[in-house]
Each structure stands twice: as C-alpha cells, then as structure tokens.
Amino acid sequence: MNLFTVIFNKFSDFLLDNPTLFNNIRFFLAGDQKNTKKFVYDNIKKYKCNSVYDLGCGTGDFSEACPKNIKYLGTDISPKYIMYAKNKYKTKTRKFRIEDSLKNTKISKYDAVLLISMLHHFSDQEVNNILLAAKKRAKKIVIIADIIPNPPNLFKMLLAKLDRGKYVRLEKDKIKLINKHFTIVEKRIINSKMAVQFGAICKV
Ligand SMILES: C[S@@+](CC[C@H](N)C(=O)[O-])C[C@H]1O[C@@H](n2cnc3c(N)ncnc32)[C@H](O)[C@@H]1O
Numbered sequence: 001m002n003l004f005t006v007i008f009n010k011f012s013d014f015l016l017d018n019p020t021l022f023n024n025i026r027f028f029l030a031g032d033q034k035n036t037k038k039f040v041y042d043n044i045k046k047y048k049c050n051s052v053y054d055l056g057c058g059t060g061d062f063s064e065a066c067p068k069n070i071k072y073l074g075t076d077i078s079p080k081y082i083m084y085a086k087n088k089y090k091t092k093t094r095k096f097r098i099e100d101s102l103k104n105t106k107i108s109k110y111d112a113v114l115l116i117s118m119l120h121h122f123s124d125q126e127v128n129n130i131l132l133a134a135k136k137r138a139k140k141i142v143i144i145a146d147i148i149p150n151p152p153n154l155f156k157m158l159l160a161k162l163d164r165g166k167y168v169r170l171e172k173d174k175i176k177l178i179n180k181h182f183t184i185v186e187k188r189i190i191n192s193k194m195a196v197q198f199g200a201i202c203k204v
Contacts, residue, residue: 017078017080018080019058019059019080019081019083019084019085020084022058022059022081023059023061026061029159029193029194029195030192030193030194030195031192031193033061033192034192035190035191035192036065036116036145036190036192036197036199037062037064037065038065039143039145039188039190039199040062040065040066040114040116040143040145041065041066041067043112043141043143043186043201044065044066044067044070044111044112044143045067047111047112047140047141047201048111049070049110049111049112049140049141050070050071050111051070051071051072051073051110051111051112052066052070052071052072052073052110052111052112052113052114053073053075053108053110053112053113053114053137053138054072054073054074054075054113054114054116055075055101055113055114055115055118055130055133055134055137056075056076056077056101056115056116056117056118056130057074057075057076057081057082057085057096057114058076058078058081058085058117059081059084059085059088060074060081060084060085060086060088060089060094060096062074062114062116063085063089063094063096064089066094068091068093069093070093071093071110072093072094072095073095073096073097073110074089074094074095074096074097075096075097075098075099075101076096076098076099077098077099077100077101078098079098082096082097082098101130101133102129102130102133107136107137108137109137109138109139110137110138110139111138111139111140111141112138112140112141112142112143113134113137113138113141113142113143114142114143115130115131115134115142115143115144115145115146116143116144116145116146117145117146117147117165117197118130118144118146119144119146119167119169119174119177120146120147120163120165120166120167120168120169121164121165121166121167122167123167124167124177127167127177128177128180128181131177131178131180131181131182132181134181135181135182135204138204139204140203140204141185141201141202141203141204142182142201142202142204143199143200143201143202144174144178144198144199144200144201144202145190145197145198145199145200146169146174146197146198147160147163147165147168147195147196147197147198148160148168148169148170148171148174148189148196148197148198149161149168149169149170150170151196155194156194156195156196159194159195160195160196171187171189171198174198174200175187175200178200178202181202182202182203182204183202183203184200184201184202184203185201185202185203186199186200186201187199187200187201
C-alpha cells in the first residue's frame, strides 16, 4: 500500500466515522439507494417476512426499506451510528442496538437478515464469520447487496476503487463465498446512481 492510499484511507475513515458525513457522502455517490431498497422491500414481501435483523445497520437507512408494520432490529458495532439511527428512525416496531454480531451469543431468529454494503469491508475469513452470524439468525432468507469493482463505466469503476472497503470483490468471488453457506435463489445487478451493487437473495 503506498503512502497516498494510507493517508486517503485514514482521512476517509475519519470522515465516515461521523454519521451525518457518512450519510451525505453516500447520498452524493449512491443517491437514496432507491433500487437497493426496492430489492429489499420486494423480497421481504415476497417471502412474507414479519421480522428483519439488519446486521451492521450503520445509520439505520435500510430500516426505511422494511414495511412499517413488521418487527425490525438494526444492530451495529458503532455507538455513534446507533445513536444517530435511534434518533432518526426508532419507532415501536423499529429498534436499534449496539452489538458486535460476531461476538454476541444471545441469538434470536428473524425471518430475514440484511447484509447491506457489508461484505467488501471484510477479508474472506471475516466474511465467512459474518455469513455464519447471518445464518444463525435467519429463518427464511438473507438479503445481500454489495458493491462490485467492475461496473460498465470508467468513472463508476474509479469510485469503486476509492471505496474505503478493502475487499471489493467480483460477483463470482462473492458468489463463491456465499455458496459455502446458502443457496442463492435470486441475483441481480443493482444500479444506485454512481454505485453498482450485486444483490442476492439467499435461502437458509
Ligand atoms: C458500510 S457500513 C453499511 C451500513 C448499512 N448496512 C447501510 O448500508 O447503510 C458497514 C457497517 O458495518 C458495521 N460493522 C462492522 N463490523 C461489525 C460487527 N462485527 N458487528 C456489527 N456491525 C459491524 C460498521 O460499524 C458499519 O456501520
């Protein structure tokens, strides 16, 4: 890793640690992720999910992708993000909790587990552990959406390179990791403004 990359990564970590800045930068790059949210919403409906566990919910943005009447729990390791999510989205049915999903052993089951923009932050071994954590909690499906490095547009490709996630994998490499734990029943490429994601519905 060269000096520029080290400084750039440190600077972006510093900025993105702030929930408001994280949301604004992501909105600039990926808009309001309307298509990814629709992918999540449609599949929660399709598989008749009444409860959702959002693993690594960040600032809670994807709680809005879930139907209002179902039980939603967003968890994240970052107290700052969880405080922001609670202030903005908490309702009687939408709850948020600080949790390291890899360490917590008090596990409840949910119809659907969300893994949104998670995988590209982790090594293969860590992704295995995250998929295992999702599997332990999912009754019906796991919904995955994660950025790809090779969108059909040079500018979008450059943005994918600048993402602070160090493991932006090709679709086929994501599938290889997912297949160790789940059966993928649907997959698609999702365009969200300048970001391009791979979306998968995984059956437990
Ligand atoms: C890029 S953000 C995605 C946030 C959210 N899913 C979204 O799309 O808006 C990745 C999140 O994973 C969280 N995270 C990382 N490791 C975690 C762990 N072991 N348990 C729970 N959350 C974790 C980070 O704090 C961060 O908020």
